[in-house]
Amino acid sequence: MYGPAPSSRAEPSGHPYSPADPGFACAAVGDILAEHKGLLARIRLCFGVDQETFARDALALIEAYAGYVHLLPATPDNYFRQPGGLLQLGLEVAFYALQGTDAHIFSGQSTITTRRQLEPRWRHATFIGGLCCELHRALASLIVVDADGNEWPAYLTPLATWLAERRVERYFVRWRAQAPEARSLGLFALPHVVQPAVLQNLSAGNTVIVPHLLASVGGLPVYRERNVLDSLVRRSLALVIDRNLKASADRYGSPQFGSHLERYLVDALRRLASVESGWVPNREKSRVWYGTDGLFLLWPQCAADAQALLEADQLPGIPKSVDTVLDLLLAASVAEPRDSSHNTWLIQPPGAKGPLDAIKLTSPAILWSGPEASPRPLTSLLATNLEPMRPMSATAGPPPPPLPRGQLSLLDAAGPDLSTNVSSQPDAPATVSPAVEEAAATLTALKAPMRLNPAVRDALGSIVATLNGDARTAAACTVATGIFVPLAELERRGLQPALAMRALGDLRMLVHADANRPPTTSRDFGGVTTVGLILDPRFVTGLDLATFAIPESPQA
Template identity: 90%
Template sequence: MSLPPTPMHYSPTDPGFEASSGADLIGSQSALIDRIRLCFGVDQESFARDALAPIEAYAGFVHLLPATPDNYFRQPGGLLQLGLEVAFYALQGTDAHIFSGQSTISTRRQLEPRWRHATFIGGLCCELHRALASLIVVDADGNEWPAYLTPLATWLAERRVERYFVRWRAQAPEARSLGLFALPHVVQSAVLQNLSAGNTVIVPHLLASVGGLPVYREPNVLDSLVRRSLALVIDRNLKASADRYGSPQFGSHLERYLVDALRRLASAESAWVPNREKSRVWYGTDGLFLLWPQCAADAQSLLEADQLPGIPKSADTVLDLLLAAGVAEPCDSSRNTWLIKPPGAKGPLDAIKLTSPAILWSGPEASPRALDGTLVTSLEPTRVMAAAAAPAPPPSQRGQVSLLEAVAPDTAAAVSPPSNAPARVSPAVEEAAAASIALKAPMRLNPAVRDALGSIVATLNSDARTAAACTVATGIFVPLAELERRGLQPALAMRALGDLRMLVHADANRPPTVSRDFGGAITVGLIVDPRFVTGLDLATFAIPESPQA
């Protein structure tokens, strides 16, 4: 006869967490909630309905749970504070962005408040998945909180629990999509119904952001704001906690952004199409390889364009993060990179090896066909490859500023002008660098303007007959119609570019627009200072003598 199971009591050495009331939870974050109230800029009734209600529901669901066991926001109430801070900065960032840019003014006037509300909710719930995937909550008798069924505060009240304890799951994978199952406990159906009024995109973009899912055919501006704000908040918390707690594990939040950058490059960049001539990605029977540090420079440039803080500038540091996350695997105990010899290569190339092709190609798109042969070689390189020797532009030349300046432009400091002094590099490196034309704008440029102008400038790398801009004597001519095609109001672009002195025009007292022949028709447009574009020979332009700031 078997004995009845002995009740499992939690070790008394763990003090656990006190089952605080909802009022105490909200009161502990009163200062931050007051800042959110000011940022919303609505009456008390509207704030209570649109912001305070989801805040209270979110606090009831996560209670005093930490965000991580031993890293950022690891203190009691860390997950609550993380959500509120991201929500605040994401909401603040909406002031510098245009949603529904292709809609009429009256339609945008109706949708903008809904976009701001949805962005706030997306920031609040961006890490909601952690309560389901990363930890287990138990009471003193070992009874587990059914996280999918009820908020933690409700479960504690129903069972009259005075203290509860957290057990962290070992090597729990990040599963952001689980946040969608917890979202109904925070956001009522009536809120989603209101957000969907008059449009079909706000709710899908919100759910995609909370669940970490892609949105096809159009950029998810809401998710972009939330991602930037999350990176800012985590980066600031890590720096602050270094003084209070010793040495937290810096960089642990960056793996998701690095992997996301690799996937975006693999799906959008022609240089990342595998197994093509001069490709950065090679896939053979012995694995998937990325040329290094070229791929690191591409990922760093992409993430810096996203205005994410804390992105390492060293390719070695990026590789260390990928190795620690299990994304890449080292060659041996003394060498992290591999030597490969792709077909047509003049010699061996340095590369990193990813642990699985699914890291780059997952979801509906299938992995490409691997080469029939192997890529790894034991031959030592006889010379430094020119592409590998080309360093990424230093931050000072990219006008980098912190994300806080991007989401809160009123606090932004002046950005130094790009240097015109030519770098002392070899002709081979100059030729490689000149092969790619790209926008090099100050980081405090409105992100919507940056994205639209950057995509226009990038067309200069293709056939001149299909390019969306052209070079003129004093700079790059950008038709206003191309800005409008990308959902950007020309007046906004002129104001943003003019404030940073990125435009060239003869009379500062008149509008900066000019008319010229473009594609066989007289077209109105702007002339962008060529010093804000990389890959051009500045000696061929009649650049104004006055410095551009």
């Protein structure tokens, strides 16, 4: 496309770079973008605007991005490693993220009129988020120099501008050794791509679009509500990288599959630690234990939870094997092995009947890195010195089936009993302990058929789970015939009510008097007349069915 990929190392010679390293030719931005005219045409079609509007709202951003990254590859020897790889990566992620906005609702709690006004801005911001999602690589992963060794000041000016000002004919790339991923650096390069006027337009009539965009580019959490924009970008990035790796296997040999999944696995662990009751550390039946000798996650239970969460996000390429998940965490220095022969540890939490398999994280900050303080560790040691320990890759069995979102608390009731059956009593029959039955009878959680749409299960499960807390803050309530679920709560979780009604209706999970009319109903909810659906109580655990006027038996 643009000639051979440059070498990442310089050979001894009179110049910092040997003539054996061809470097990158200083092509004009217009010539570089001409190589992507097919993809640009698809982006314009997805925007659905005329040429003038597209040139103003999208093409200007693309040209600025191309001017900043020029022909830089995304990685030295993995995905999008060819010259121009970083540009290609940004364009593809932007396209798929923009395409994904058609199936999502932004500003779900706003009125229809407000949403109609904000929807184009959300789409525009999502496109920008996809385009600039890997912008940090130009600052954190590599160094650009000319033939005389002068370094490109990446914080100060776009690469194309620096090349033109210095009349550089070729430039060379040096890759930083073991450079950590620092997505927040993308915020410093963003002003070279996105002009202040664009941000001003995005902020018109709202106060959330720009913060969500910046959080996505910088890899920062949004604590008050779900960042739908970032979810679309993350899913699109995983898709694009997964496709490129599969294609690269045909052209370049064996690529490093899974190396881009570390960020998603760490994000899943943090999300579980922040919202799931079973991940509260050092609590009875918890999956997470924090002692003076470190932070441990029960394994493979935690792997199954993370896999279920990422599969609900519909991210492609998520490994099915817990061994692969652990290998990725070890390679990324997220987890540390017990020794050269054993990846997992044996721990003895307080109250456990026997030692449990676990992995050890390298730092508590991996789970608790936000404004909340890390919990206080136990005053005792958790790791045991029992032998022999079992290598994860040799003897670990398949993980327990992942629980639907919103039901993790039910498996927590099994506690160390189930883990002990796996690790120290391999021949014992798998029985349900009384603790499990008691928990299933008291905790309120969604019990949905496996055929239910994963997005609907995820949203509805999180809504039903709020019934376990304070009734004043619950996202649903019980009525005479079932569970009343406001449509606004579904929209707030990025789910279209029409999709939810169709999926739940097909499985006969809704209660409504007239099958020839829509299943929606209105009632007082929090002092406001609210439109919602009534969920059949037989699809929720922890309820006394005798207190409901149960309709005909559901046929799911």
